[in-house]
Amino acid sequence: MKFFIDFATGSLNKQGEELCGDKVEFVQEEESFIAVLSDGLGSGVKANILATLTAKIAITMLKEGLSIEEVVDTIIHTLPVCSVRKLAYSTFTIIKVNKEGMVYVVEFDNPSVFFLRNNQVIPLDTTVKEINGRQIKESQFELQEKDILVFVSDGVIHAGAGMILNLGWSWKEVANYLQTVTDRETTAKMVTNLLLGVCEDLYIKRPGDDTTVAAIKAITPKKATLLSGPPVDKNRDKEMISHLMHTIGKKIVCGGTAANMVARELGTEIKTSFEMPDPNIPPIGYIRGIDLVTEGILTLKGAVERLERVKVSKELDFLYAGDGASQLARILFEDCTHIKMLIGRAINPAHQNPDFPNELSIKLHVLHRLEQVLISLGKIVEVEYY
Structure with a gap:
């Protein structure tokens, strides 16, 4: 690959739950990198199973070269919409990097990806595609060395809601924080730990939702x-x-x-x-x-x-x-x-x-x-x- 993808992830379980309702799967190979973050509906065992199914299905199919349409179609038919809440049983973010350094991002009802270049968060140019009645957002761009992508479950942007903050930590506030604490030498692990640390503080160490952070950074192979x-x-x-x-x-x-x-x-x-x-x-x-x-x-x-x-x-x-x-x-x-x-x-x-x-x-x-x-x-x- 043109770059090596430095990757890290971490989670906070909702207070009182032994299992996290979010799941991250990734595969790192010489020719490509793929990561999936899935957020299961609710929390606990049920959410963990739903998120794990979604992430496993997506990572396995993408690794075998199937299209995003086939992946989303399979997930939709495997995990139907909740009949009571009219919500998808599992949301997800997919990031795929090929050997030339081209990034393909797919988002379905998860918070938008934070893309940092030269310490600035740059909004991704997205297009909306409908697959079996579900709207997904797609983005494509070329990586540069030291670029960072951070993708999160909604527990991050809701951190502190009803506790320290009235409405939680907004996407824009998270973006401003990332711009403040990252530089070209910050590793993916450091980004993940810093962001999770603030979320834990905002929740006063009693997370009101499963909270997951995953980060990738394009670096020179060593x-x-x-x-x-x-x-x-x-x-x-x-x-x-x-x-x-x-x-x-x-x-x-x-x-x-x-x-x-x-x-x-x-x-x-x-x-x-x-x-x-x-x-x-x-x-x-x-x-x-x-x-x-x-x-x-x-x-x-x-x-x-x-x-x-x-x-x-x-x-x-x-x-x-x-x-x-x-x-x-x-x-x-x-x-x-x-x-x-x-x-x-x-x-x-x-x-x-x-x-x-x-x-x-x-x-x-x-x-x-x-x-x-x-x-x-x-x-x-x-x-x-x-």
Whole structure:
């Protein structure tokens, strides 16, 4: 793609509800990005089911290349209008970005998308189309680097209604706030956290409606390569190290055996730090030409736990701790968009549960968890085994 799409989302559940009545689904691929935000009628379990159905139907059909007309038609026939309130059972916003950087926005009864360019909210030029008696709004335009799109459920523009504000937080007021707090360096995660934080304050921490924010930002792709574990065949050591050293971007080595192999093949030595900011995480090491050298299983597991916290945390200060797991998580979340994982399948006996076969080793399990959490954060992940 011309740009990488930095993506983040977060929600506040209506007070007293365990499930959110809004749902966000997205798919990040090399050739396209698609995101769907759906708002189910009402709140709680019923709304969650309706929103999930809508988002799943839309994302699956769009991913397979079906037209918006077919998507809307399917949703309409799957979720009919409420006979009592005469309202659609689920509203939605769809944003699709193709490899050339062209954006296609579809809106059905959700608040209008906020489009920020150079810190200014620019109204989208929309056309209205009728599909099976339902009116949807469409917009198309070309992305520029650092552009931000924010799409929300109506819990955002109703925030504070009957509490701090008489009529809630209007679309225009939200737009003014976004212009105040964003700049060209603001990440999608920062936008999402800032907006949700204000909504929570306006609701006095007792949300009167499900409230969801999703944000995307067009950024230049940044790459990283992570090597963990030596190959099964020792004759491939040189090949694996050569692959690492010829990649573009950050270079990371996880595991003592892997670090010794890299140092040996590069004709250098490992220097080990004696500092342990976190007593549960072993100290990092240093190899000339490698951006980060860490211990294996414990550090990888710690990094996975920190990345899982990223998805739900409003503050990311924990990524800036000095231990190896925090440093690894920070690089993978903030400093790269594409991650290549070079995984050696030689099994360290110390990491092997005797009740499991080799392919289910602890190391491979943790690395698989790392791959999955990175994908869930919108990263493009490629895995190669040795």
